[in-house]
Amino acid sequence: MSQSVLYSKVKNWYLSNFEIFSKRLNGSKNFFNEIREKAVAKFTELDFPTRKNEEWKYTDITPILKYNFVPSALVSIPKLTLDEINKLLFKDFDFYLATIVNGVFVEELSNLENLPKGVIIGSLNKILKDRPELFDNYANDFLSIDNIFNALNNVYAYDGLVMIVEKNVIIDKPIQVLFINGNNESEVLSSPKNLIIAKENSQLSVIFNYRGFGDKKYFTNSTVNVSIDEGAILDYYKIQEENEDSYHIEKIDVIQSTKSVFNQFNINFGGELVRNDINTKLNGEYIETHFYGLYLVQGKQHVDNHTLIDHAKPNCLSNELYKGILDDNSHGVFNGKIFVRPGAQKTNAYQQNKAVLLSSGAKLDTKPQLEIFADDVKCTHGAAVGHLDESAEFYIRSRGVPEELAKSILIRAFANDVVEMMKIGELKEQINHKIFEHLHRIEFKNN
Amino acid sequence: MLIIKNLHAVVEGKEILRGINLEVKPGEIHAIMGPNGSGKSTLANVLAGNKGYEVTEGEIWFEGKNLLDMEPDERAKEGVFLAFQYPVEIPGVSNATFLKTAINEKRKYLNLPELSPKEFLDMMKEKAKILGMDESLISRSVNVGFSGGEKKRNEIFQLLMLEPKLAILDETDSGLDIDALKIVANGVNVFHKDDNAVIVVTHYQRLLNYIVPDFVHVLYKGKIVKSGGKELALELEEKGYDWVTSNELETQSI
Numbered sequence: 001m002s003q004s005v006l007y008s009k010v011k012n013w014y015l016s017n018f019e020i021f022s023k024r025l026n027g028s029k030n031f032f033n034e035i036r037e038k039a040v041a042k043f044t045e046l047d048f049p050t051r052k053n054e055e056w057k058y059t060d061i062t063p064i065l066k067y068n069f070v071p072s073a074l075v076s077i078p079k080l081t082l083d084e085i086n087k088l089l090f091k092d093f094d095f096y097l098a099t100i101v102n103g104v105f106v107e108e109l110s111n112l113e114n115l116p117k118g119v120i121i122g123s124l125n126k127i128l129k130d131r132p133e134l135f136d137n138y139a140n141d142f143l144s145i146d147n148i149f150n151a152l153n154n155v156y157a158y159d160g161l162v163m164i165v166e167k168n169v170i171i172d173k174p175i176q177v178l179f180i181n182g183n184n185e186s187e188v189l190s191s192p193k194n195l196i197i198a199k200e201n202s203q204l205s206v207i208f209n210y211r212g213f214g215d216k217k218y219f220t221n222s223t224v225n226v227s228i229d230e231g232a233i234l235d236y237y238k239i240q241e242e243n244e245d246s247y248h249i250e251k252i253d254v255i256q257s258t259k260s261v262f263n264q265f266n267i268n269f270g271g272e273l274v275r276n277d278i279n280t281k282l283n284g285e286y287i288e289t290h291f292y293g294l295y296l297v298q299g300k301q302h303v304d305n306h307t308l309i310d311h312a313k314p315n316c317l318s319n320e321l322y323k324g325i326l327d328d329n330s331h332g333v334f335n336g337k338i339f340v341r342p343g344a345q346k347t348n349a350y351q352q353n354k355a356v357l358l359s360s361g362a363k364l365d366t367k368p369q370l371e372i373f374a375d376d377v378k379c380t381h382g383a384a385v386g387h388l389d390e391s392a393e394f395y396i397r398s399r400g401v402p403e404e405l406a407k408s409i410l411i412r413a414f415a416n417d418v419v420e421m422m423k424i425g426e427l428k429e430q431i432n433h434k435i436f437e438h439l440h441r442i443e444f445k446n447n
Numbered sequence: 448m449l450i451i452k453n454l455h456a457v458v459e460g461k462e463i464l465r466g467i468n469l470e471v472k473p474g475e476i477h478a479i480m481g482p483n484g485s486g487k488s489t490l491a492n493v494l495a496g497n498k499g500y501e502v503t504e505g506e507i508w509f510e511g512k513n514l515l516d517m518e519p520d521e522r523a524k525e526g527v528f529l530a531f532q533y534p535v536e537i538p539g540v541s542n543a544t545f546l547k548t549a550i551n552e553k554r555k556y557l558n559l560p561e562l563s564p565k566e567f568l569d570m571m572k573e574k575a576k577i578l579g580m581d582e583s584l585i586s587r588s589v590n591v592g593f594s595g596g597e598k599k600r601n602e603i604f605q606l607l608m609l610e611p612k613l614a615i616l617d618e619t620d621s622g623l624d625i626d627a628l629k630i631v632a633n634g635v636n637v638f639h640k641d642d643n644a645v646i647v648v649t650h651y652q653r654l655l656n657y658i659v660p661d662f663v664h665v666l667y668k669g670k671i672v673k674s675g676g677k678e679l680a681l682e683l684e685e686k687g688y689d690w691v692t693s694n695e696l697e698t699q700s701i
């Protein structure tokens with residue numbers, strides 16, 4: 001089958017499923033209908049990208065299109081117990097918990113009791129029905145669709161997580177959002193649509209924890225829209241550890257207002273083919289944005305991180321640090337765009353992208369993209385791809401430490417520049433532990 | 448304890464060690480001297496198991512076991528320790544974590560329980576004190592930003608923490624001021640007992656005033672060309688290497 005035939009066949013598959021899907025919705029009218037209508041129009045109009053598309057130059061999405069993924073709304077949702085999900089959580093610190101299974105909020109597996117006043121966290125579908133007025137000022141922000149996966153997410157959007165934090169509210173504990181994707185019955189498409197609104201001077205910390213379920217192939221196609229209003233602070237940890245043969249595509253779209261702070265961590269362990277788009281628009285002055293990325297891949301995993309920091313106004317600071325660890329025949333892609341728009345004077349923008357290749361089959365394609373239209377700016381970027389330091393490895397081994405452990409010590413040290421920036425001590429430790437686990441699984445496989 | 452027989456080793460295609468024979472018994476201190484490039488560090492690296500050096504001929508026996516069959520970490524756990532001529536910097540790994548890992552790996556190997564955090568801490572404090580080491584160095588990344596002297600001191604600190612059977616000190620005295628030299632030498636003497644042994648690689652008699660060797664060997668072009676007692680070091684200091692190397696030429700021409 002030629003690529004174009006395959007691509008249009010897949011499009012028809014998703015469009016014909018949409019008819020079944022919209023019948024099931026029974027014509028319930030809300031904000032979503034408007035989104036879906038626009039999304040269907042966009043989805044029809046756009047094409048799946050080939051590698052000729054500059055944005056997808058190093059990522060071939062054909063593997064994803066070889067499966068007829070069934071939208072999760074058309075199949076049953078796996079029943080999980082609290083015990084089962086407990087194993088998937090980051091633990092040993094206090095947190096609120098929201099669980100989303102195949103894109104649907106599950107009340108019984110969540111713990112959102114005693115949230116501070118002025119905080120709404122829960123099912124997007126339900127909150128939209130009950131209190132549509134909450135979204136009035138944000139509707140436009142949440143309708144931007146600029147690629148076909150984004151459109152597909154919105155075509156099937158019917159639930160996900162919403163968080164709204166009122167002015168001046170500081171949430172006392174992090175909110176852990178556990179996304180469980182996959183189904184034992186069929187190959188599913190999970191389409192969570194998530195919104196975070198941090199109003200003026202509010203502060204919150206969220207951990208988006210992505211895990212897989214069952215042994216069938218699945219496709220997570222997610223979107224997160226974020227608004228960080230004036231003076232608000234958002235710490236955002238994305239930790240992706242989906243099944244190793246799954247597909248994961250997510251777009252995180254952020255708008256920041258004056259004096260807001262956004263600390264974003266993008267940590268990837270899982271997935272066979274992963275694409276993250278993380279975009280933030282610095283739409284005010286004196287904004288701070290920190291992007292920290294870490295990925296550890298092996299086998300034939302492919303992880304593509306695209307980031308965009310859009311300096312639209314003067315006097316802002318952005319700092320980006322991505323670190324990759326690639327083994328076997330894995331493939332990484334890093335594309336970091338920094339825009340400094342005309343008039344965005346006194347911008348400080350820093351970007352660094354580093355990777356270690358643990359085998360000769362591993363590969364990283366990287367492309368910094370700086371487009372600067374203001375003259376009074378400080379902007380630096382750097383990239384370094386290398387191997388583990390052999391003399392350091394010998395030094396460690398000469399003290400009695402076995403080879404695999406010596407390597408993993410060096411790798412954890414390499415990753416530490418990112419991990420140490422996390423503000424939740426227990427989370428740091430558990431991420432370090434995951435790095436260790438993933439590294440040693442490599443060894444296990446080789447033997 | 449250590450028996451080296453007819454050891455030949457090659458680096459990047461070039462033969463550096465050309466038939467070394469050496470025996471070290473428990474309780475002994477051996478000094479190895481010799482001009483730059485004669486192969487002293489090569490010998491030290493071969494003993495520690497650096498894969499950059501290929502052994503092409505000969506044998507090394509350590510406590511009755513074939514050292515050449517062992518990985519570098521096994522050698523360490525069996526009791527071989529190399530204080531590096533150029534200690535390596537490891538950003539992001541603290542001295543404390545590094546040593547704790549090393550000690551516990553060795554204890555695991557010897558079927559001993561792990562050290563408790565308190566035992567480990569007490570031990571670190573005790574050993575750091577012997578070397579007059581600033582405790583802040585212990586929490587810092589291994590050798591990163593250490594001065595030349597601090598790096599050398601840190602090697603001896605590791606020696607005291609790991610308590611090997613055989614310590615090979617590769618120019619531990621270079622880069623040390625006279626006070627530091629005394630402190631470091633004292634550290635080595637604290638370590639040295641009847642049941643362990645030390646090989647000191649040095650260019651200077653000065654160190655041997657403090658770490659008194661039982662034997663002195665001169666390494667020249669990959670061979671031990673002369674061995675003697677501690678007075679040999681004094682003689683070398685006085686007469687230079689020409690004195691022994693010309694002997695070597697004579698023996699070769701026979």
Ligand SMILES: Nc1ncnc2c1ncn2[C@@H]1O[C@H](COP(=O)(O)OP(=O)(O)OP(=O)(O)O)[C@@H](O)[C@H]1O
Pocket residue numbers: 458459463481482483484485486487488489490499532
């Ligand atoms: N990794 C290497 N690659 C290439 N050549 C090497 C390497 N290591 C050692 N050599 C060579 O082997 C020879 C012996 O070096 P070695 O470091 O053992 O000498 P040394 O006796 O320790 O000298 P010094 O007193 O200067 O420390 C030198 O000619 C050196 O250039």
Ligand SMILES: [Mg+2]
Pocket residue numbers: 487488489532617618
């Ligand atoms: Mg040397």
